[in-house]
Amino acid sequence: MLHVNEINVHRGRVRVLKNISFRITEGEICSVVGPNGAGKSTLINSISRILPLKSGSIHFCGQNVGRLPPHSVVELGLVQIPEGRRLFRSLTVLENLEMGGYQGEGKRKRSETLQMVFSLFPILKDRKYQCAETLSGGEQQMLAIGRGLMCLPKLLMLDEPSLGLAPLIVRIMFDVIERLNRNGMTILLVEQNARKSLSISDRGFVLENGLITMSGKAEEIASNEHTKKAYLGL
Amino acid sequence: MNLDTIFQALVSGILTGGLFALVAIGLTMILGVLKIVNFAHGEFLMLGMYLTYYCYNVLGIDPYLCLLISIPIFFLFGVAIQRILINPVLKSPMEIQILLTLGLFFFLQNAALFFFGPYLKSIKTGYARAIISIGSVNFSSTKLIMFLFSIAFTLVLYVFLKKSDLGKAIRACSEDSYGAMLVGINVRNVYMIAFGIGTACAGAAGTLLMPVYYVDPYIGLTFVMTAFVVVVLGGMGNYIGALVGGFIIGLTESLGAALFTASLKQLATFVIFILILLLRPTGLFGARRM
Numbered sequence: 001m002l003h004v005n006e007i008n009v010h011r012g013r014v015r016v017l018k019n020i021s022f023r024i025t026e027g028e029i030c031s032v033v034g035p036n037g038a039g040k041s042t043l044i045n046s047i048s049r050i051l052p053l054k055s056g057s058i059h060f061c062g063q064n065v066g067r068l069p070p071h072s073v074v075e076l077g078l079v080q081i082p083e084g085r086r087l088f089r090s091l092t093v094l095e096n097l098e099m100g101g102y103q104g105e106g107k108r109k110r111s112e113t114l115q116m117v118f119s120l121f122p123i124l125k126d127r128k129y130q131c132a133e134t135l136s137g138g139e140q141q142m143l144a145i146g147r148g149l150m151c152l153p154k155l156l157m158l159d160e161p162s163l164g165l166a167p168l169i170v171r172i173m174f175d176v177i178e179r180l181n182r183n184g185m186t187i188l189l190v191e192q193n194a195r196k197s198l199s200i201s202d203r204g205f206v207l208e209n210g211l212i213t214m215s216g217k218a219e220e221i222a223s224n225e226h227t228k229k230a231y232l233g234l
Numbered sequence: 235m236n237l238d239t240i241f242q243a244l245v246s247g248i249l250t251g252g253l254f255a256l257v258a259i260g261l262t263m264i265l266g267v268l269k270i271v272n273f274a275h276g277e278f279l280m281l282g283m284y285l286t287y288y289c290y291n292v293l294g295i296d297p298y299l300c301l302l303i304s305i306p307i308f309f310l311f312g313v314a315i316q317r318i319l320i321n322p323v324l325k326s327p328m329e330i331q332i333l334l335t336l337g338l339f340f341f342l343q344n345a346a347l348f349f350f351g352p353y354l355k356s357i358k359t360g361y362a363r364a365i366i367s368i369g370s371v372n373f374s375s376t377k378l379i380m381f382l383f384s385i386a387f388t389l390v391l392y393v394f395l396k397k398s399d400l401g402k403a404i405r406a407c408s409e410d411s412y413g414a415m416l417v418g419i420n421v422r423n424v425y426m427i428a429f430g431i432g433t434a435c436a437g438a439a440g441t442l443l444m445p446v447y448y449v450d451p452y453i454g455l456t457f458v459m460t461a462f463v464v465v466v467l468g469g470m471g472n473y474i475g476a477l478v479g480g481f482i483i484g485l486t487e488s489l490g491a492a493l494f495t496a497s498l499k500q501l502a503t504f505v506i507f508i509l510i511l512l513l514r515p516t517g518l519f520g521a522r523r524m
Contacts, residue, residue, distance in 0.1 A: 080416050082413065088406045088414075091406060096406075099402060151418050
């Protein structure tokens with residue numbers, strides 16, 4: 001479904017991603033694990049086309065997306081829920097969701113998708129006329145995910161969805177991710193909560209210093225001595 | 235000093251304030267969405283006045299009919315300016331952006347001087363002499379029309395920003411352009427449209443002002459300075475703030491002129507400006523809220 005082939009990405013003069021290649025197959029949950037500064041967010045942002053590729057290519061559903069602008073990538077169904085949520089703070093909850101379904105297929109199916117999002121997160125329906133900035137942290141994360149779902153993703157990329165949330169909310173988030181996946185959505189998950197994210201994943205890889213140092217089945221990564229020590233706190 | 239003078243000043247302040255609001259809303263939109271301080275904004279107004287002047291004197295088009303010409307022309311002009319000049323510096327440091335819009339200001343001013351000459355120009359319409367009197371307060375019909383059109387534009391723009399998808403996308407981009415990109419909004423297009431709308435506001439204001447006032451190539455500066463005061467007063471990027479701020483500055487100028495002397499009216503405005511920067515730098519309504 002997604003095929004990242006030997007990409008190099010620079011930030012300023014620093015080479016952040018070094019010849020990264022991987023594939024994501026339809027229907028799976030794939031986790032990216034690694035320390036801060038390893039290039040996890042950079043990876044997601046280059047797939048979203050926010051950051052330019054120095055070299056290499058990215059194919060999504062057979063189409064080369066390496067040169068497309070960010071909004072076209074979203075239209076193809078490659079959607080990112082960014083770290084820090086990036087909500088439209090003074091817009092209402094409903095307006096935020098409407099902006100998710102701003103173009104193409106998402107706009108045509110807006111009211112259906114809206115019902116789906118409200119059934120997934122009933123609290124958002126209760127608060128739909130409230131400004132986004134008045135929501136609690138957990139509700140804001142729900143809104144960010146809801147807004148992303150309004151774009152009708154085929155592949156949903158989540159960047160640190162549990163960051164700064166209470167344990168109860170974290171559990172809800174992971175439940176939702178699993179539920180979306182059961183309904184056929186492919187997920188790419190970047191998480192500092194490596195244990196939790198690997199436990200719901202099919203596959204995963206470890207990103208260290210801009211290089212993929214290990215990849216394979218999620219259980220294998222979770223049971224590997226090095227990752228256990230470095231990221232799982234065991 | 236009698237009560238009539240005060241009433242007269244109040245009415246004329248409110249009428250002028252409507253126009254200030256229209257100019258400032260264009261400016262605040264460009265500032266709020268693109269984060270660009272547009273010093274050339276007053277020059278768009280000046281060009282709008284010249285366009286109306288020549289439409290009336292050469293083609294014989296009624297100034298108010300000329301709105302149908304000036305609004306689309308200035309929208310497209312703004313889109314082109316954004317595309318060619320502003321877009322390349324959007325990610326540059328602020329001083330570069332300021333130098334660019336300041337350069338555009340000088341360029342347009344001197345181009346006007348070259349093509350239209352330094353002399354004052356005004357138009358004489360049949361209805362310019364029609365004076366409306368309410369009690370002891372007199373004002374010209376053209377000033378009232380200017381006010382009504384300005385307020386109507388402001389309201390249309392407000393409803394557009396609140397209700398339409400494109401309007402919401404404009405607000406979304408002004409809140410978080412990065413987030414907007416990630417939900418599939420074409421931010422580049424939104425920037426062009428926002429700059430076009432901002433420019434069209436200034437152009438329309440110029441057209442409305444032409445039957446009331448005279449035009450020369452230097453007129454833009456006075457208006458852009460006033461508009462900046464209004465924008466800062468209302469809170470940068472805030473549309474309601476710009477509307478209220480327009481009235482406050484309109485009233486300040488006319489009351490200042492009535493209570494002191496006409497040459498001191500700008501003094502009052504800038505005293506307010508300095509006080510706001512000292513006491514409430516985010517403006518009356520805070521930054522970037524609708």
